[in-house]
Amino acid sequence: MVDITLRINGATRTGSAEARKTLADFLRDDLNLTGTHVGCEHGVCGACTVIVDGRAVRSCLMLAVQAAGHEVTTIEGLAPDGGLGPLQQAMWDSHSFQCGFCTPGFVMQATALLSDHPNADEQQIREALSGNICRCTGYQSIIDGVLLAAQRNRQGANREG
Amino acid sequence: MTAMAAERYTGASIKRSEDPRILTGTGRYVDDIKLPGMLHAAFVRSPMAHARVLSVDVSAARELPGVVAAFTGAELEAMTVPGPDALMALMGWAGPTPQFTLLATDKVRFAGDPVAVVIAETRYLAEDGCELVEVEYDDLPPVTDASFALDPGSPPLFANLGDNIARTHSRHEFGEVSATFASADRVSGFHIDVHRHQNVPMEGRGCVASYDADHGVMTMYAATQSVHVTKIAVAMRLGMEHDKVRVLAGDIGGSFGLKIGASREELAAAAASRAVGRPVKWVEDRGENLSASGQAREESFDVRAAVSNDGDLLGLDVKMVIDTGSYPGMGAMVPDIMEAMLPGPYKLAAMGFESTAVTTNKACYVAYRGPWASETFVRERVLDLIAKDLSLDPLEIRLRNVAPRTDPPAVMITGRPLVGVTSRESLERVAQLVDFPAFRRRQAEARAHGRYLGIGVATFIEAAPGPRTPEAGSGPMGNESMRLRLEEDGIVALFTGQMPHGQSHQTTLAQIAADEFGVPFEQVRIVIGDSDVVPFGLTGGSRSATMTGGVTLHGARQLKAKVLDFAAHLMEASAQDLLITDGNVWVRGDPASAITVSEVARRAAAGPFGADVDAKLEVEATYDGGEGGWSGGTHCAIVEVDVETGIVKVERYVAAEDCGALINPAVVEGQIRGGIAQGIGAVLLERSAYAEDGSFQSATFMDYLMPTACDVPRIEIEHLQTVPLDADVNFRGVGEGGMIVAPPTVVNAIEDALSPFGVRIYEQHVPPARILELIAAGDSGV
Numbered sequence: 038m039v040d041i042t043l044r045i046n047g048a049t050r051t052g053s054a055e056a057r058k059t060l061a062d063f064l065r066d067d068l069n070l071t072g073t074h075v076g077c078e079h080g081v082c083g084a085c086t087v088i089v090d091g092r093a094v095r096s097c098l099m100l101a102v103q104a105a106g107h108e109v110t111t112i113e114g115l116a117p118d119g120g121l122g123p124l125q126q127a128m129w130d131s132h133s134f135q136c137g138f139c140t141p142g143f144v145m146q147a148t149a150l151l152s153d154h155p156n157a158d159e160q161q162i163r164e165a166l167s168g169n170i171c172r173c174t175g176y177q178s179i180i181d182g183v184l185l186a187a188q189r190n191r192q193g194a195n196r197e198g
Numbered sequence: 199m200t201a202m203a204a205e206r207y208t209g210a211s212i213k214r215s216e217d218p219r220i221l222t223g224t225g226r227y228v229d230d231i232k233l234p235g236m237l238h239a240a241f242v243r244s245p246m247a248h249a250r251v252l253s254v255d256v257s258a259a260r261e262l263p264g265v266v267a268a269f270t271g272a273e274l275e276a277m278t279v280p281g282p283d284a285l286m287a288l289m290g291w292a293g294p295t296p297q298f299t300l301l302a303t304d305k306v307r308f309a310g311d312p313v314a315v316v317i318a319e320t321r322y323l324a325e326d327g328c329e330l331v332e333v334e335y336d337d338l339p340p341v342t343d344a345s346f347a348l349d350p351g352s353p354p355l356f357a358n359l360g361d362n363i364a365r366t367h368s369r370h371e372f373g374e375v376s377a378t379f380a381s382a383d384r385v386s387g388f389h390i391d392v393h394r395h396q397n398v399p400m401e402g403r404g405c406v407a408s409y410d411a412d413h414g415v416m417t418m419y420a421a422t423q424s425v426h427v428t429k430i431a432v433a434m435r436l437g438m439e440h441d442k443v444r445v446l447a448g449d450i451g452g453s454f455g456l457k458i459g460a461s462r463e464e465l466a467a468a469a470a471s472r473a474v475g476r477p478v479k480w481v482e483d484r485g486e487n488l489s490a491s492g493q494a495r496e497e498s499f500d501v502r503a504a505v506s507n508d509g510d511l512l513g514l515d516v517k518m519v520i521d522t523g524s525y526p527g528m529g530a531m532v533p534d535i536m537e538a539m540l541p542g543p544y545k546l547a548a549m550g551f552e553s554t555a556v557t558t559n560k561a562c563y564v565a566y567r568g569p570w571a572s573e574t575f576v577r578e579r580v581l582d583l584i585a586k587d588l589s590l591d592p593l594e595i596r597l598r599n600v601a602p603r604t605d606p607p608a609v610m611i612t613g614r615p616l617v618g619v620t621s622r623e624s625l626e627r628v629a630q631l632v633d634f635p636a637f638r639r640r641q642a643e644a645r646a647h648g649r650y651l652g653i654g655v656a657t658f659i660e661a662a663p664g665p666r667t668p669e670a671g672s673g674p675m676g677n678e679s680m681r682l683r684l685e686e687d688g689i690v691a692l693f694t695g696q697m698p699h700g701q702s703h704q705t706t707l708a709q710i711a712a713d714e715f716g717v718p719f720e721q722v723r724i725v726i727g728d729s730d731v732v733p734f735g736l737t738g739g740s741r742s743a744t745m746t747g748g749v750t751l752h753g754a755r756q757l758k759a760k761v762l763d764f765a766a767h768l769m770e771a772s773a774q775d776l777l778i779t780d781g782n783v784w785v786r787g788d789p790a791s792a793i794t795v796s797e798v799a800r801r802a803a804a805g806p807f808g809a810d811v812d813a814k815l816e817v818e819a820t821y822d823g824g825e826g827g828w829s830g831g832t833h834c835a836i837v838e839v840d841v842e843t844g845i846v847k848v849e850r851y852v853a854a855e856d857c858g859a860l861i862n863p864a865v866v867e868g869q870i871r872g873g874i875a876q877g878i879g880a881v882l883l884e885r886s887a888y889a890e891d892g893s894f895q896s897a898t899f900m901d902y903l904m905p906t907a908c909d910v911p912r913i914e915i916e917h918l919q920t921v922p923l924d925a926d927v928n929f930r931g932v933g934e935g936g937m938i939v940a941p942p943t944v945v946n947a948i949e950d951a952l953s954p955f956g957v958r959i960y961e962q963h964v965p966p967a968r969i970l971e972l973i974a975a976g977d978s979g980v
Contacts, residue, residue, distance in 0.1 A: 055322065066320075071230035072223015074451070076400050077484040081899035084400060112223035125221040129213055132864040135872065136700030137220030138227065138400040138451025167906040170899070172400050172452050173700045175871030176907040178864075 041105045045070070046114025054101045060094075061085040063101035064111060072112035072141050076170070083169030086142040087111050093149035112141035115148065124148055127189060128182035135173035143169050147183045155190050157183070207709035207719050211864035214705045215719075216449075225449040228404045228421045229481045236406065237266055239467045239480040240324035242314040242331045243490065244306035247342065247559040247892020248353070249335035251305055251313060258330040259316050264323035267474050268316045268331065269466075271301035277469045283527045284431035285459045293365050293530055296356040296557065300435065300466045305338065307355050307524035308559050309894045310490035312463060317470050317478055340559045340892035344498065344521045347556035355524055355557050364522050365530035365555030370537060372611045373548030378513035382504035386587065390579060392572045393963040394496035394521070394886040395879075396488070397564065398904065399699075401451020403461055403491055404481035407468035411475050414438075418445045418468060423458045423697050424736040425729040431460040432468055447727035450699035454876070454937075455565030456491055457699070458738060462525070463490075485897045492564030493886040495962075496521040499576050504548070509590045511581065511599045514540065515550035518572075522555050522563035529563030530555040535570035541610045542577050543621035543659050543830065545601040549611050559892045565738070567876060568660070568934035571941070575962055578656035578942035582949065583958065592655050592946065593634065596625055596832075600657070603921075617665045617827065618921035620856045621657050624832035627854040627916055628655060632834050645954060650839045651849070652951025656942035659830035662740035662857070662931025663823045677820050678745035679733035682711070682753040684761055684815040685723075686803050688781060688796025690715050690754070693725045695735020696746050701933065702865045703742060707750045709861055714754035716778030717795060733818075740931025744823055747861060748927035753819030760817060765798050767811055825924035829935055831855035833874070833943040839951040841973055844966030846882055846948055848911045856918040858930035863917070866932050871913045873936020879905035880937075881944045885963050952976065 042051045045068065052067040059078075064070040064087070073096055076084030080098040087096045088110040116122040121129060124147060134140045143166060150157055150165040157165065162183045163176070171179060219225045242254075256268035269277075281287070282295045302313045316327035341352050347362040354361050379385055406419040416438060422428040425445040433440045450457065460468075467480040482491065497520045504513035518536065522529030533553035541549060568574075585595040600621045601608035607617040634653070641651045681693040690711055696703050708722035715722075726732060735746070758778060765783045766773040775786050784792035802813040836850040853870055860866050883903035887895040896902040922928045941962050948969070949959045955976035964972070 057322065065229075069232075070223075071227075072225075074227070074401070075229070077899050079484065079898055079900075082400065082484075082904075116222065119222070121218065121221060129217045129221060132211065132214065132868060134217065134220055135702065135868055136400065136452040137216065137225050137449060140220050141223050144221065163907040167908040170400065170904045170906065172398055172454070172876070172904070173872045174868055175875035175910045175913060177871055177910070177912055178868060180907060 039102050041101055043104050043106060044108045046110055046117065056100065056102055058101045059097050060099040060101045060104050061096035064096060070111050070113055074138055074141055076139065083146060084139050084142040086145040086169065088145055088149055093146050112144055115144065123189060124151065124183070124186040127186035131178055131182035131185050133178045133182035139169060139171045143171065143179055151183070151187060151190065155187060157187055159184060206713050208713045208861055209859070211862055212705060212709055212719060214702050215708065216702060216704050227401055227449050227451055228406060228419055231406045231419050233406060233408055233477040236477040236479055237317050237319060237474065238321040238324045239470060239478050240316050240321060240328050241312040241463060242316070242328045242333065244302065244311040244313055245309060246306055246335050246337065247309050247340040248338040249306050250338060251302055252334040252336050254314055255332040256314055259327035262323065262327050262330060264320065265316055265318045265327040267470065268314060268327060269470060270314050271299060271303040274301045274315065274466055274469055275299045275303055277473055278435050278465065279437045281434065283525070284434050285427060286527060286531070288427065288430060289528070289531065291531060294359050294363060296526060297358050298356065298525055300462045300469065306335065308561050309892055310561060311524070312466065315466050315470060317474060342559055342888055342890060342892045344519045344556050344558065347521070347558050348519070348554065355559065362557045363554065364526045364557045365533065365553065367552065367554040369550065369552040371550045375513060375515060375548045375550045378548035379502065379504045379515065382512050383507040384505045386503045386505060386584060388501045388580060388583060388960055390499045390501060390576050391961045392495045392497045392575055393961065394493050395884040396493040396886050397454040397456040397566045398487065398902070399452030399454060399456060402482040402484065402487035403457060403464065405464040405467055406477055406479045407471040408477035409472040409475065414442050416443045416468060416472065418443065420445050420447050420460065420464070421450045421457055422447055422460070423453055423699065423738050424695065425697060425727055425732065426695055426734045427459040427736060429729045431465065435465045436469055436472065445729040447697055450697065453699045454567045455569065455738060458565060458736070461491070484899065488902050489894045489897045490561055493523060493561045494564055494566030494569065495572065497572050501576060501580055503580050503584060505584050509584065509588050509595050509598050511544060511546060511584065513548035514546060516540065516576065517552040520553070520555045521558050521560070523558055523560040525562040526555070526557050527563055528565055528569070532569050536573040538612045538614065539570055540573040540577060541612055542574065543601055543616055543619050543657060544599045545608060546611045560888055567873060568938040571938040574656065574658045574938050575942045579945065582946045593625060593629055596655065596657055597622065600625065615665050618923050619659055619828050619830060620918050620921060621659065621830055621832065623918050624830065624854040624856060625657060627918060628832045628834045628852060631852050631854065631914070631916060637836065650841055650951045650954070651836065652839065652947040652949065653834065653836050654943050654946030654950055655832055655834045656939050656946055657832045658935060658939040659828045660740060660931065660935050660938060662829040663744045663826045664828065666823065666826045675739055675741065677822050678735065678749045679818065679820045680749040680753045681733060682757045682817050682819060684757060684795060684799045686796060686799045688721055688794055688799060690717055690722045690757070691725055692722065692750060693732045694746060695733045696742050697726060697737045699737065701737065701742065702862065703746070706861045706865055707746060710747055710750045711754045714751050715758050717781045721781055740829065740933040743857065743861065743929040743931045744826065744927060745821060747929040748824055749819050749821035751926055752821055753817060756817045756819055757815070760812065761795065761798060761815055764802055764811065764813055764815065768798065768801055824927045827858060827923045827928065827930050829857045829930040829932055831918070831935065831939070833939050835943045835947040837944065837947040837951055839948060839969060844969035846969065848878060848944065851911050852914045854916040854918060855932070855935065856920050857932035858920045859928040860917060861929050867915050869932045870915055870936045873934065874913055874940040875905050875910045876937045877940020878910055878944055881941050881962060881964060882909065883965060
């Protein structure tokens with residue numbers, strides 16, 4: 038077992054895990070952060086996406102020990118007061134999801150996208166989210182949610198400007 | 199009264215009440231459950247398609263630190279009750295019925311068949327234990343296709359069947375089949391194949407089984423489309439009394455027909471929990487999901503069509519064989535639905551239908567969104583093939599053959615009345631939305647530049663629930679029940695056996711109840727997922743819009759009448775003079791008289807009242823579907839095929855749909871788009887692939903390709919003005935239609951794009967490699 042200390046959602050957390058344990062399993066089993074879902078365990082579906090040091094990462098392909106000393110954000114960390122962040126709100130307004138299993142991965146992937154490309158257009162959004170699989174929606178409502186968040190973001194920036 | 203009280207929730211795209219938890223990671227899926235002392239199961243699976251099991255040695259696994267138990271198939275058989283598939287038994291299947299054990303004992307029947315289960319402190323350790331299990335196999339010839347399975351000399355998978363026939367051959371005729379074919383101008387023949395593909399919900403199967411030995415009670419946390427069907431399966435296979443089994447379910451990560459009841463692995467996990475006296479969790483990984491959870495379709499059709507020179511489709515004669523894989527479930531029952539539905543909305547004069555189901559060494563058949571969908575694929579493909587032979591436009595041949603809406607309604611040659619069917623309207627609407635002449639000009643221009651565009655249309659109807667029939671509904675697809683109660687905090691609670699897994703019932707049923715009862719949307723609570731408290735029910739078959747929507751509406755009406763009768767007593771007024779709006783009961787014309795419904799409920803609970811007062815503010819409602827009706831519509835796709843790479847791009851997709859009155863348009867459109875995406879995936883990407891030796895070749899998402907955000911276009915949806923049939927309930931099911939009609943829509947468009955190459959398509963799966971083969975084999979030499 039290896040002792041692991043890392044920053045998760047703004048707080049320092051420690052745990053102890055086998056070297057082979059994935060970050061996804063460590064988050065879910067050891068830290069009870071079950072918002073991160075495991076959909077394929079081979080890095081294709083994107084359900085387990087979290088943000089590590091500002092970049093979207095598949096937590097099923099990263100070992101927990103590799104995350105030691107790094108900054109991890111999970112779906113639980115987007116709106117710590119229990120409410121919804123702007124992207125989550127836009128996705129709610131857009132009826133983005135159905136069963137919700139892929140949702141945390143899409144939200145985290147789109148969070149990383151909007152943080153790098155706040156003005157992303159539809160084609161950029163489709164390409165950025167093409168590594169996340171949703172079986173329920175046909176994607177349009179998810180794309181619309183991200184577009185709405187980007188648009189609100191711009192409107193907010195304009196007002197402030 | 200507030201402004202909101204005057205508006206209706208029903209019909210509006212009310213934001214989903216499921217979403218705040220789903221968007222914040224606070225949903226509760228089965229893999230999120232942790233119980234004290236919980237162990238984890240992993241299965242040892244057969245690498246062979248068909249083999250005798252000579253020996254299974256779990257002793258080394260049992261020695262591994264962290265492993266608590268390991269069971270062979272024979273050991274598990276001794277702990278459980280062998281038998282048929284529980285769902286088939288529940289649905290009254292009377293055909294050939296394989297008897298089987300939860301784990302393989304004497305032989306394995308597909309690559310992925312579980313032969314042993316290891317129970318350990320963690321999933322990692324359970325998988326380590328699996329590595330230590332030694333199994334000796336002796337090869338048997340694999341039965342990997344239907345034609346071999348039909349051969350009486352093929353080795354039978356199930357000893358109790360004696361052959362590989364899972365549904366005895368039958369032939370039914372409707373109308374004058376031989377006379378129709380004898381007198382027709384033309385008779386065309388086609389062989390059409392629909393390939394094996396599968397549900398692939400993003401959450402696979404899973405459960406946590408927790409046996410309480412002190413009380414002899416099994417509590418099963420399940421991912422299921424019905425807590426009651428799961429409960430029946432557990433009771434049946436574990437030999438328990440029904441009231442000693444409780445099934446609980448929370449959020450479910452999709453299903454599309456996969457999670458009806460309990461699978462062999464879930465039942466094995468339950469048996470293991472009972473044996474070891476600790477909770478056992480089993481959650482399949484994606485490899486297990488793809489190889490062993492179940493697969494769908496794989497049907498072949500020999501079709502003869504009797505046609506007039508003018509393009510009238512007079513008769514169809516179809517011979518189908520369905521390959522139901524091993525451990526057959528409902529696959530053998532599907533031909534009956536296909537037979538009934540094959541005429542669609544068209545005025546066929548005669549139809550013959552033959553069917554046989556076989557069992558083969560592949561994963562078992564499971565229901566997948568519109569299990570009978572191939573009837574639409576075959577019919578809509580045949581119409582296009584005939585249209586090409588006669589140089590007719592695809593819209594024209596459909597408009598020519600679709601039954602007119604008459605009173606009394608036209609009747610399908612297989613027996614059901616086409617009451618309220620708007621197929622003609624949907625075809626006409628598509629023709630308005632998509633400028634066909636302009637497309638043909640653009641198509642010709644593109645071809646001149648070496649670009650190949652195509653347009654396809656297809657029409658379907660779906661019995662969701664279907665027209666009212668004289669016989670009363672019974673069984674899992676029969677009447678729908680609901681208990682409704684006004685709680686003391688003013689909440690209207692609906693107890694339903696529906697088990698939503700993405701369909702948004704928590705929102706849609708609350709919309710209906712809020713309107714009918716007279717409370718704000720937020721004041722309705724949907725209680726699901728506990729077999730001890732909810733009535734029987736099943737989410738599937740596109741039944742919940744009409745059946746559960748209907749029982750909600752009528753149940754809320756009954757509950758309201760009861761509450762008003764009681765309030766009349768409290769308020770010393772006549773019940774006829776009382777209203778409920780916005781959560782308040784008041785005397786008509788006297789807003790100052792208003793008291794909240796929670797006050798009414800508290801007073802009812804406080805009592806006491808005389809024997810003449812019914813203070814129990816609860817009703818049990820059932821609903822038979824009312825006048826019922828059909829869902830349906832026409833879809834249209836425009837595609838571009840790159841003839842160098844075989845890649846198909848869906849450029850535009852239009853759906854003109856009629857699912858009756860909309861409860862929540864955003865939810866309806868989500869169902870339609872999701873189904874279309876699965877249909878596009880089925881045609882262009884997805885295939886559950888087996889090699890000739892029966893080994894499975896698509897056990898990862900690198901091999902089983904799922905449609906992504908770059909494969910599915912924006913989908914334009916038009917809702918048709920429906921024909922109301924019922925005084926109150928005109929919501930119809932919409933869950934399956936997209937998946938039913940998208941495959942022929944897309945294939946028809948591809949064939950149209952490739953018409954300069956003389957390509958005719960007789961199959962549903964046309965990935966790039968296959969497109970290139972079709973072009974190469976085309977008869978044009980372009």
